[in-house]
Amino acid sequence: MQHEPRVASTTLRTSRGEFNFFCFSWGEHEEDNVLCLANRSGTANLGGTDLAPLCRVQSACYTAEIFQSVDCDCHEQLHTSLAMIREHGGVLVYMLCDGRGAGLFNKTLGLELGRTDGLDTSDAYARLGIPQDPREYSRVAFALKHLGLLRIRLLTNNPRKIDGIAQHGITVERCALEIASTRESESYLRTKATKMGHLLSEFEGEEIGRPEGTF
Structure with missing residues (x-):
C-alpha cells in the first residue's frame, strides 16, 4: 500500500x-x-x-x-x-507521466516508428511491447x-x-x-x-x- x-x-x-x-x-x-x-x-x-x-x-x-x-x-x-x-x-x-504512462523515452521510440515505418501510436507501442495505456489512478x-x-x-x-x-x-x-x-x-x-x-x-x-x- x-x-x-x-x-x-x-x-x-x-x-x-x-x-x-x-x-x-x-x-x-x-x-x-x-x-x-x-x-x-x-x-x-x-x-x-x-x-x-x-x-x-x-x-x-x-x-x-x-x-x-x-x-x-x-x-x-x-x-x-x-x-x-x-x-x-x-x-x-x-x-x-508522459506517453499515457509509458514514459517520454518510450513515447519517443514510438514516434520514431511512426516516422520511419508508418505505424500509428497503437501499433508502435505493440511493436515495442509496451502496454497501450498502463496508467493507474489511485x-x-x-x-x-x-x-x-x-x-x-x-x-x-x-x-x-x-x-x-x-x-x-x-x-x-x-x-x-x-x-x-x-x-x-x-x-x-x-x-x-x-x-x-x-x-x-x-x-x-x-x-x-x-x-x-x-x-
Whole structure:
C-alpha cells in the first residue's frame, strides 16, 4: 500500500484566472507528483451544488504542451478543460507521466516508428511491447478525496480512465471532451477511436480493430 503523500498548496494566478494549486508528492522524482488546479467558484463549484463538479484528469504531453507539436489533441484538451473549469468550477488533476504512462523515452521510440515505418501510436507501442495505456489512478483518487470530491463529471473520451478512477470509490459521470481533428491530428485521433476505444463521434461507425501485442 502506498504511503500518504506530502501535500503543499498555494494560489496560482494564470492567464485563465486564479486557481488553488496543490502538489501531492509521493517521492523525490517529479513523476511521483500529482498536481491539481481547483476553482471553487462558478456555477458548479467543489461540492457546493447538487451538480457534480467538473474534473479533468490529464497526463503530461510535453511534446504538445511545451513544444507545441500538432500531431495530437492534448494541448487543446488541456486548455479547453481549464477554460470550462474556470467558468463552471471544478478541478484539473495533472499526472506527470508522459506517453499515457509509458514514459517520454518510450513515447519517443514510438514516434520514431511512426516516422520511419508508418505505424500509428497503437501499433508502435505493440511493436515495442509496451502496454497501450498502463496508467493507474489511485493517486488521482487520493487527490480528489483530499479535496472532498467523491463525485465528479469527468471531462474525457476514454472509458479506461472512467473505470480506472471509479474503481477507487469515486462516482464518475462522463462529459465529452472532443476536439475536432486537423490534417495533422486526424490519424492520431482515428487510432484512439478505432484501436483504443475512445468515444469520438467524428469517427463513429468506423471499424474497430486491435493491434498485435499487449493491450
